[in-house]
Amino acid sequence: MHHETSLSRSFAIQRRVIGALLMREILTRYGRHNIGFLWIFAEPMMFTLGVTTMWTALKSMHGSNLPIVPFAVTGYSTVLMWRNMSNRCCHTIEPNLSLLFHRNVRVLDLFAARILLEIAGATMSFVFISLFFITSGMMEPPDDVWTILIGWGLLAYFSAALSLFVGAFAGDSETFQRFWHTIAYFLFPISGAVFMVDWLPHAVQPYALLVPMVNVVEIVREGYFGRGVHAQYSIPYVVTVSSVLLLIGLLAARHLARKLEPA
Secondary structure (H helix, E strand, O other): OOOHHHHHHHHHHHHHHHHHHHHHHHHHOOOOOHHHHHHHHHHHHHHHHHHHHHHHHOOOOOOOOHHHHHHHHHHHHHHHHHHHHHHHHHOOOOOHHHHOOOOOOOHHHHHHHHHHHHHHHHHHHHHHHHHHHHHHOOOOOOOOHOOOHHHHHHHHHHHHHHHHHHHHHHHHHHHHHHHHHHHHHHHHHHHHOOHHHHHHOOOOHHOOOOOOOHHHHHHHHHHHHHHHHHOOOHHHHHHHHHHHHHHHHHHHHHHHHHHHHHO
């Protein structure tokens, strides 16, 4: 009974700490003025809208007769999740170093707050921008919402694992921090945002599926377009890669905590 009470008390403290860090992060990043908190999803929403508008205006050929608007929305929304989250976690430690002198604040809490905020922002952006285009008649409603939810959940899991991995190593090495930004730019064109695996030459397809983001984008697009696309993906592969990244990230975060947290 005493053990259960202690565990529930620890959980309550943890919840309050992460809640306080979330509020601090929102106020620090978006301020108390103008639309404030709304920037969490307005910022990525504007980016996606801009790309979609440009793509539509240029009438770009994207290798298929799929409608451009939903194709762009499903692609770029996923990019904003993993790229924004990993970039934010890359710069977690330095601006929050003083917070570690509080007894209940740990390195992992700092990462958890940023990860949760980015998941919320990217998800709200995806939902609102999809509703906006559907109600304006520029997009059809999705074929299978549950498949989209599965893909989005896997994307959130992978992005969180990747971001913890990147954040923990970046917090320990400025060289890694700069190196990651270069890798993120390189990953964008091969992340599946601008193509479907089925459009690629058969010899290239297995290599494309080695990129975890490609798999989750394929799942999201299968959920949206249904039989209109031939999606290729492996859920066990995404889960395995994400779990390995998460484990390494947790170990790296623990190592970083031993260096940074006051005794």
